[in-house]
Amino acid sequence: MAEIVALDLEESSTGLVATDLQDGVLTVTLSNPPAHALSMEMIATLHRTLDAARSDKAVRVLVLASSGKIFCAGHDLKEMAAHRADPDGGRAFLEDLFRRCSELMKAIVRLPKPVIARVDGIATAAGCQLVASCDLAIASEAARFCTPGVNLGGFCSTPMVALSRNVSRKHAMEMLLTGEMIDAQTARDFGLVNRVVPPEYLDQVTAKYAAAIASKSPAAIARGKRAFHEQADMRLSEAYDYASAVMVEGFMTRDSDEGIDAFVSKRKPEWKGE
Structure with missing residues (x-):
């Protein structure tokens, strides 16, 4: 599990994420372009941010966002490939990576505060898992989603856990077996996202949901x-x-x-x- 550290959530940036707290709504923006990949360091940073938000009474709702054409491209494939040279072929690194990522996804589910994904780009593999793990997801018409592990000779087995708990089995298997990209409207039809809006209204609609939830007990x-x-x-x-x-x-x-x-x-x- 990621180390718990104190963070100033009012307005801060670690280089990998930026946080901004306004009226009970903490916006956590992935800031590692272009892919905003879930590297080991990004996973640890997000976990620390969640831990800090859990204990901060000023935080009532979290919005998970990013900028650019990619919301989150999943794990850092270059980081994974680099560990192929390890004596065990990278097995220990992969075991640790997927364990830590799974702990992050469980932390989102177990956080006593709602988490809303604001998606304005591509969410693939563990990035799609990240969206599925959030309580709500608001997507722009530009958003795209896929679980492409099968295209890389593997299978998106850990993203499958969150995906299969949000969409029907047939739809989950369609995404997992084909590895094909689906558009935002299809993602809504599948149940992966709640709303699809024009890009220019994404912030407004997400803020409306966040404010409504923040106003409750x-x-x-x-x-x-x-x-x-x-x-x-x-x-x-x-x-x-x-x-x-x-x-x-x-x-x-x-x-x-x-x-x-x-x-x-x-x-x-x-x-x-x-």
Whole structure:
């Protein structure tokens, strides 16, 4: 797991990512052009950023973005190829790389704050996995997606985990077996992204979603996100029992009292986060 370090999330840049915090929304921009590849260093940097955001009460929503024609091209193939010269042919490096990347994707899912992917370019392999791991994804009409491991003599097995949990099995297999690029509209039809908008409206629409979520009770959002993923792997009866218990606890909180009173009084709620 990436080392946890303190980061100033108000407005900072590590050289690989830039962060900007405005009104509870932390925008994390991949800044390693042109491919914004998930190198070992990029994975560690993103993991540290997530860890810092987890403990920062000022952060309510994360937006994951990048600039240029590529959102994220997946792993750094040059970095991978360089380790072919290792005594073991690069096996230890690959094992560590994919383990760390998997931990990053799990960290996004387990983060008690929603993560929105803002995609205005190509997302391939682990970059597509990154989009699929986010809670929401807003794409411009210029966005493209694919899992091209099969074209390289391998298979996008770890991207498959996130992909198969977001789209139907037939659609996931179509992407994994063909390695072909799909456009943004097809990605929406498959269920990989929530909305497709003209490029000039991407920031506006993403900001609208982020602001709407940031206005809710952070405690309720955290509880709900955790429950969503927990119940997804349960049998129906078990899921309902679990979700009912979570719902009871949710409506016993101070934020629930505040939300109900604000609704009845026709005023804006003031969340306490508890």
